[in-house]
Amino acid sequence: MALVAFAIPAQAQQADPGNAPPAYSTLADLLENAESRQQLIEQLRGLAADTPAAEAASAASSAAAEKPSLPRQLAQATSQIAGDVGTQLSNVAEAVSGLFSGSAEAASSFDMAAFTEATINLGLVILATVVLFLIIRRLAKPVFTRISQWSLNGQGLNPVLRLVLCVALAALIDVLVVALAYVGGNLVATFAVGETGALSTRASLFLNAFLVIELLKAGVRMLFSSRYEGLRLLPISADEASYWNRWIARLIGLVGYGLMVVVPLISAYLAPTLGQSVGTLIMIGAFLYAVVVVLRNRRRLRDALDQKARKASMAATRVSLQLFARTWHLFALAYFVMVLGLTLTRPADALPYVLFATLKTLATVVVGMLVSSFLTQTIGRRIRLSDDLRRKLPMLEPRLNSYVPNALRIIRAIILITVIMVVLSAWGAFDLAGWYASEAGRELIGKSVSVFVILVVAAAVWLGLASLIEHKLSPETGGGVPSARAQTLLALFRNALAIALITMTAMIVLSEIGINIGPLIAGAGVLGLAIGFGAQKLVQDIITGIFIQVENxxxxxxxxxxxxxxxxxxxxxxxxxxxxxxxxxxxxxxxxxxxxxxxYMREFGNHVGEYGIAYRESIDEAIDQLKLAFEDLKASEEHGHKLLEPLTVAGVVALADSSVNIRVVIKTTPGDQWAVGRAYNRLVKLRFDEAGIEIPFPHTTLYFGEDKQGRSPAANVRVLESSARERRPEAARADEPAEGIQEIADPDHRQPSEDDV
The missing domain is CATH 2.30.30.60 (SH3 type barrels.)
Structure with a gap:
């Protein structure tokens, strides 16, 4: 109540100044009384505690109620920019008309002599600073050349690291050149121009602008070094670098010197409104110039990026370059539109904001490109292991070379996401620091790192175990050639290990990202049971296969x-x-x-051969020849080491229709019985031929038929003696044909007589 009593006189005082003494006296009375003073203090403290919460709630509700939609915000921003542009243009017209239609007093107040002197002094400062800068940079040219040559042809460092080191050293020298020119210009402006020992405001404006602009140009020269190929961060040709370096330098000079020198001088000597309007015109002119250059080079830069995309080895890089080739001009136009909008809506702090945001964007993109290029040159090349390690672990090198491209793709994706987030944060579209400090940001980063560590550990475990299995399978490790059983079981174990490791890794990753794997495990059990009932054939295959492997x-x-x-x-x-x-x-x-x-390949193999001889041949002689053929086989370098035991002669196993069959058994190493059998058959044939032992073969009797009188029809035949009669003429008789006679048509077509037949 005391506060109300105090507020009413105060309001009355505002309405009527004559009521001031009664209000002061009432306040004095309240403060003199200890009890009323204490009540007033308590009431003020209570209201102080309640007021912020009420004001915050009221502000939040009003903000929520009055917050416009996104299209409305865009419409308001566009309307504001258009209104600012119109205001600036009208101010330019008014200022120019005021200059030309000013009063005589304004014309007489303008000191032309002082203005001319100031202009000459400023021109001398500009000339001295620029000449000094060119001279110092000319003296530093050999240093830049040597650094560039070392960057191109140096040894001992990774090419990317060497390039970064050389560019940083060249940038430091470039900054030193700008600083020396800046100091020299200050000395000239202070001691040689104007009043000795004093630095004029005009000279200070130019020198500060010179320092900022030349430092920016030095940063551009780090990217587009047209004269020194070894100091160029961007992988482009010298002509392209010269073009873009020259264009960006012009744009920086136009905007920088215009806003930092021309506009302040016009505002100081002519009219502030005119200076502000000239600044707006400079920004609009720079915007139009930039748009023309971007549109003019849209197709040329797109073709260059497409050519680089075709040379890219990775599919992700190729697709990214192709996409950027078709949209780069849109990004450039959006950047210039945003800069123009910020300049028109926030003329007080637009230039520093745009400058720092641009520098942060360029630095982030360049660092991302360098890190990606460094990783490509470091781990993107084919990994080469030593000959000894490659001999012991033959699959380790291909496996590592298959992992590296996938890991490189993941790392590049992470770098790209990081670059995008930092760029958005630089332009105020995304609060990276606030997001990382929030619980959601920390949780996402923590889970991503955990998943990455899990995948790396799983890959390392698989790599180690698979390499250990290959070490056991390799005959170069000192254990000799592994058995077929060991090879089969280890190969199956490797496949089972891969399945188990993939399953466990997937479960752990799902659990780490917050997915409850309990229902998944239960569902997998139910699914396995259903598959077991529905795919009994498959289960039988697996169970039978297990027992076949166990029983070897x-x-x-x-x-x-x-x-x-x-x-x-x-x-x-x-x-x-x-x-x-x-x-x-x-x-x-x-x-x-x-x-x-x-x-057929367990412990040993047998060649079981049956060899038929004619009935008139000696069985014992044939067996002796079979044994001699085995001795020949035993002496063979190709097959002698494959024989495990002496020849086993089973004896006569059959008295067949046209031959006497003798069986022999040759015991060989597993899997060699077929090759040994083929070689032994050859030797048996050679021995039988040498001994004159006949190997029977089927005989054919030709019957020409008879007529009713018992006479045979005429036949064109010729009787030839066989080799058997030539070998044993004593066995042949004149009244019976020799064995092996062949009847062949007479080529002379002679009609034989009955005696010939």
Missing amino acids: AMNTGDVVTVGGITGTAEKLSIRSVGIRDLSGTYHIVPFSSVDTVSN
Whole structure:
């Protein structure tokens, strides 16, 4: 109540100044009374505690109620920019008309002599500073040349690191050149021009603008070094670098000197309104100039980027370059439109804001490109292991070279996302620091790092275990050539390990990102049970395959008969076996259809041969020749080491229709019985021919028929003696033909007589 009593006289005082003494006396009375003073203090503290919350709630509700939509905000911004442009143009017209239609007093107050002197002094400062800058830069040219040559041809460092180091050193020298020219200009302006020992405002404006603009140009020269190829950060040609360096330098000079020198001088000597309007015209002119240059070079730069995209080795880089080639001019136009809008809506702080945002954007993009290029040159090249390690672990090098491109793609994606976020933060479109400080940002970054670590650990575990398995399988590790069983089981274990590792890694990653894997595990169990009932054949394949592997029924490389198919087992899985038969056909036989496995390569192999001789030949002599053929085989360098035991002669196994069959058995190393059998058959034939032992072959009797009188029809035949009669003439009789006689048509077509027949 005391506060109300105090507020009413105060309001009355504002309405009527004559009521001031009663209000002061009332306040004095309230403060003199200790009890009323204490009540007033308590009431003020209570209101102070309630007022901020009420004001905040009221402000929030009013802001929420009055916040316009995005299209309305864009419309308001466009309207404001158009209104500012119109205001600036009208101010220019008024200022110019005021200059030309000013009063005589204004014309007489303008000191032409002082203005001329100031202009001459400023011109001398500008000339001295520029000449000094050119001289110092000319003296530094050999240093830049040497640094560029070392960047191109130096040794001992990564090319990207060497380029960055040389560019940083050249930039430091460039900054030093600008600083020396700036100091020299200050000395000239202070001691040689105008009043000695004093630096005029005009000279200070130019020198400050010179320092800022030349430092910006030095930064541009880091990107587009047209004269020194080894100091150019961007991978473009010298002509392209010269063009863009010259164009950007002109734009920086136009805007910089116009806003930092011309506009302040016009505002000081002519009219502030005119200076502000000239600044607006300078920005509009720079905007139009930039738009013309961008549109003029749109097609040329697009073609250059497309050419680089075709040379890119990675698909992601190729697609990104192709997309940027078609949209780069849109980004450039959006940038210049945004700069113009900021300049018109925020003329007080637009230039520093745009300058720092642009520098941060360029620095972020360049750093991202350099990091990506460094990673490409460091880990993007093909990894080469030592000969010894490549011999022991033959699959390690291909596996590493298959992992590196995928890892490089992931890292490049992370770099791209980071660059985009930093650029958006630089222009105020995204609060990167606030997002990272928030709980959501910290949680996302933490989960991403955790997932990355999990994937790296899983890849390292797989790489180590797979390399260990290859170490066991390699004969160069000191353990000798592994057995076929070891090769098969280790290959199956490697496949099972890959499946288990992928499953566990997927589960851990899902759990790490916040997905409850309990229902997934339960669902997988139910799904497995359903698959077990619905795919009994598949389950039978797997169970049978497990027992076949446990019992070591066959291994990769064995010659087997499985499911009625005979061939080499090329691939064994937990469900089926791949068989390559003699004709080259590849068969996949599921284990559920396997009743019997016939393995021809267990411990040893037998060549069982049966050799037929004629009935008149001596059996003992034939057996002796078979033994001699075995001795020849044993002496062979190609097949002698494959024989495990002496020749086993089983004896006569059959008295066939036209031959006496003798069986022999040769015991060989596994899988060599076929090659040994072929070689032994050859030697047996050679021995039998040498000993004159006949190997019977089928005989054919030709019957020409008889007529009713018992006479045979005429036949054109010629009787030839066989080699057997030539070898044993004593066995031939005149009244019976020799064995092996061949009847061949007479080429002279002579009609034989009955005696010939």
